Amino acid sequence: MKRKLQNTTSKLWSAAAIVILLLLWQIVSAAGWVPDYMLPSPVDVVKAFISEFPLLMENARVTLAEAFLGLASGVVLGFVMAVLMDRFGRLYQALYPLVVITQTIPTVAIAPLLVLWFGYEMLPKVILIVIVTFFPITVGLLNGFKSADKDMMNLMRSMGAGNLQIFRYIKLPGAMSYFFASLRISASYAVVGAVISEWLGGFNGLGVYMTRVKKAFSFDKMFAVILLISAISLLLMKLVDLIQRKCMPWENKK
Amino acid sequence: MAELKVSNVSKSFDGKKILEDISIEIHENELVSLLGVSGGGKTTLFNVISGLISPDSGSVSLDGEDITSRPGNVSYMLQKDLLLPYRTVEDNVALPLLIKGEKKKAAREKVQPYFAEFGLEGTQKKYPAQLSGGMRQRAALLRTYMFSDRLALLDEPFSALDTLTKSAMHKWYLNVMEQIHLSTVFITHDIDEAILLSDRIYILGGTPGRIVDEIRIEEKKPRREDFNLTEEFLRYKRRILSKI
Numbered sequence: 001m002k003r004k005l006q007n008t009t010s011k012l013w014s015a016a017a018i019v020i021l022l023l024l025w026q027i028v029s030a031a032g033w034v035p036d037y038m039l040p041s042p043v044d045v046v047k048a049f050i051s052e053f054p055l056l057m058e059n060a061r062v063t064l065a066e067a068f069l070g071l072a073s074g075v076v077l078g079f080v081m082a083v084l085m086d087r088f089g090r091l092y093q094a095l096y097p098l099v100v101i102t103q104t105i106p107t108v109a110i111a112p113l114l115v116l117w118f119g120y121e122m123l124p125k126v127i128l129i130v131i132v133t134f135f136p137i138t139v140g141l142l143n144g145f146k147s148a149d150k151d152m153m154n155l156m157r158s159m160g161a162g163n164l165q166i167f168r169y170i171k172l173p174g175a176m177s178y179f180f181a182s183l184r185i186s187a188s189y190a191v192v193g194a195v196i197s198e199w200l201g202g203f204n205g206l207g208v209y210m211t212r213v214k215k216a217f218s219f220d221k222m223f224a225v226i227l228l229i230s231a232i233s234l235l236l237m238k239l240v241d242l243i244q245r246k247c248m249p250w251e252n253k254k
Numbered sequence: 255m256a257e258l259k260v261s262n263v264s265k266s267f268d269g270k271k272i273l274e275d276i277s278i279e280i281h282e283n284e285l286v287s288l289l290g291v292s293g294g295g296k297t298t299l300f301n302v303i304s305g306l307i308s309p310d311s312g313s314v315s316l317d318g319e320d321i322t323s324r325p326g327n328v329s330y331m332l333q334k335d336l337l338l339p340y341r342t343v344e345d346n347v348a349l350p351l352l353i354k355g356e357k358k359k360a361a362r363e364k365v366q367p368y369f370a371e372f373g374l375e376g377t378q379k380k381y382p383a384q385l386s387g388g389m390r391q392r393a394a395l396l397r398t399y400m401f402s403d404r405l406a407l408l409d410e411p412f413s414a415l416d417t418l419t420k421s422a423m424h425k426w427y428l429n430v431m432e433q434i435h436l437s438t439v440f441i442t443h444d445i446d447e448a449i450l451l452s453d454r455i456y457i458l459g460g461t462p463g464r465i466v467d468e469i470r471i472e473e474k475k476p477r478r479e480d481f482n483l484t485e486e487f488l489r490y491k492r493r494i495l496s497k498i
Contacts, residue, residue, distance in 0.1 A: 152336050158304045159401050160326030161353045169349065173340045250340045250381040 040220035048220035049227060055209070056228055062205040063194045064232065066122055070129025071190040075183065077130060078137025085138070086145040086171070087163070103135050107196055115201035125197040125205075132193045133186035140182030144175025177251070180244040187236040195229060256317045256404035256437050257281055258328075263302055263312030264462075265295075271462035272298045276312070278456055278465065280405070280437050287440045287448040287455045291498065295463030296441045300409050303439065304330050316405060330407035331398045333414045335390040337382040343393050344369075344378040350401035365400055371433055372396045373426055388419045392426070399436060409441045424450055432476055445498075449490045450482055457497050467497045 022042050028034055029041030036044070049056070081099070085092040107128065114124035148171045156166050198207020206225055213221040245252060258280040265273040272295045280286045290296050301307045303314055305325035313322045321327045329350065337346045344362055351361035369375050372392050382390055391411055398406050412420050412427075428451065431438075442448050448455050452471055459466040471490060473481055481487055 149336070151332060151334060152338070154306055155330070155332075155336050156349075156353065158306055158325045159329055159350050159353050165353055169352070170338065173338070176340070248340065250383070253381050253384055 037217060037219060040223055044220045045223040045227065048218070049224040052221055052224055056206075056225065059204055059206045059209045060228060060232065063191070063198065063207065066125045066194040066197075066205065067129060067190040067236075069122070070126040070193065071133050071186060073126065074130040074133030074186060074190070075137050078134035078182075078186075079141060081134065082138045082141035082145065083167075086142060092142075099135065099138060102131060107132060107193065108200070111197050111200040114197070120201050120203060125194055125202070128197045129190050129193040132189045136182040136185045136189070137179070140178040141175050144178030145171045147178075148174050176244075176248055180240060180248075183244075184237050184240050187240050188233045191229060191233045191236065258303070258405050258437065258439070259315045260299075260303060261313050261315070263299070263309040263314070265298055265302060265307070265309050266462075267298075273302070273309075274462040274464050276458075276463070276465055280439055283435045283437055284453045285431065285438045285440060285451060287442055287452040288458055289442060289445065289448045289455050289494065289498075290458035290463065292443055294458050294461075296443075296458055297409060299458070299463070300330060300407055300439075300441060304328055304407060327402070328405045328407055329398045329401035330409060331391075331394050331411050333410045335382070335387075335394040337390055337393055337397075339382055342379050342381055343374065343385070346382065347393060347397045347400055350397060365396070368396055368399070372399075372430060386419075387415050388423055388426075391415065391423065395427075395430075399434065403434070403436060405437045405439070407439045407441075410443070411440075412447070413442070413444065420447075427451065428476055445491055445494050446482055449487060449494070450477065455494070457494060459498060467494075469493060 025039075026042050029036065029039060029044075040048070081095070085095055110131070111124070111128055114127055118124035118127065148166075152170055153166055156170060161169070194205065195207040195210065198205040199211055202208045206229060210222065210225050213219075213225065258278075260276060260278045263273055263276045264271070276299060278286070278288075288296050288299065298307070302309050302322075305314070305321060305323055305327060308323040313320060315321060316327055337343070338349070341349070344365055347365045347368075348356075348358075348361035351364060352358065356364070366378070369378060372395065374389065374392055374396060377385060377389060377393065382393070385393065395406075395408075395411065398408075412423050415423060424447065440448070440451060449471060453475075455469045455471065456465050457467040457469070458464070469490065473486065
């Protein structure tokens with residue numbers, strides 16, 4: 001009960017901060033300190049959001065499809081790699097540096113190359129998202145597997161458990177919280193990755209829409225799409241939280 | 255119930271001898287304590303018996319069958335309960351059965367009757383984090399028993415508990431052991447605990463560890479409440495102290 005109350009008050013504070021920020025922004029715009037075309041007021045942004053809503057949704061569908069497809073493939077790839085690298089020490093030594101290197105290459109630099117190789121359709125975008133999302137999953141899961149209690153594994157061995165059973169009963173469930181922490185990061189990367197890849201070539205999607213309104217200097221629409229992208233990322237993270245709570249019931253019972 | 259025989263076991267680590275020529279026997283339905291100072295090789299001997307490490311020489315046999323370096327025959331329980339936080343108590347207890355290849359539902363059904371016997375009624379659907387330390391140790395012992403009703407190895411199972419909980423656990427333990435029949439090796443550095451619970455005590459001493467004495471506790475079971483306040487109890491304790 002007390003915890004719930006604390007939760008509500010902490011939410012109250014963050015809501016207040018956002019409201020105050022929006023108010024300040026509205027005042028700055030309304031007073032004319034910054035010209036409208038450079039910084040549209042929150043009210044203008046909301047208006048643009050409403051008038052552009054059908055178009056935004058149409059583009060969002062494309063971006064979301066790419067993000068989901070990319071994230072799902074990234075999670076599968078990340079999972080498989082983590083399992084193999086945990087099981088085979090040599091594979092870990094061989095692949096770990098490579099995996100790290102893939103993350104040092106700037107996304108913006110490879111996106112045009114992917115477009116060049118795979119065209120303007122969905123494939124290059126999905127590939128880019130896979131590249132950015134598998135990494136947190138692999139690293140998170142590897143840490144999770146490594147954190148498995150040695151005594152527990154010994155006890156399981158003494159009961160005659162094989163590697164597969166130790167994986168199933170100890171390593172995998174023990175790595176769940178690591179997995180979900182990574183999934184939250186990957187989910188937000190997926191949306192941002194999709195938008196970035198759309199900037200650099202494509203026919204529709206929020207990124208394409210963004211470039212278009214930017215070229216038209218419609219900053220109110222620009223802000224509207226930014227708002228939508230943030231909202232989508234937040235919703236995805238919430239969704240991950242929800243799935244986590246479903247998958248890890250023991251966490252809620254402490 | 256089973257008979258365990260450890261014959262002439264020696265073990266070194268990095269050239270340092272930990273155990274030298276250890277021979278012990280546990281008869282059917284007997285509770286035997288291994289008493290010794292911390293770091294005296296008790297846990298090494300334990301791992302040899304459970305088959306997790308191989309002795310340099312010597313052998314371990316259970317009911318005449320050689321189980322040296324072969325895990326999967328005897329289970330053990332440690333000071334840490336090692337219950338999996340993400341499984342309910344019943345699923346933790348059923349784990350040994352799942353490892354043996356039983357179906358989840360059958361395993362769950364099989365463990366149910368023991369909850370009452372082990373004083374764990376009502377905890378089936380709870381998670382370990384919702385239980386007290388004493389209750390978690392009970393669940394851990396039940397899991398050990400579900401793995402094997404032949405021989406249990408208990409490595410300082412109650413030493414992480416506070417004094418009051420510990421003595422409540424001793425009473426509970428003696429009680430449970432009246433109902434189930436289980437040959438038990440009990441490791442401890444607590445002399446009172448050893449005298450209170452054991453049929454026999456081996457004292458492990460010196461470096462490398464050797465069996466320096468073997469004491470039979472003649473007091474019949476179930477033991478009276480104030481056994482640890484009697485003159486005999488003190489006599490046993492004096493004898494043990496003179497050897498350690």
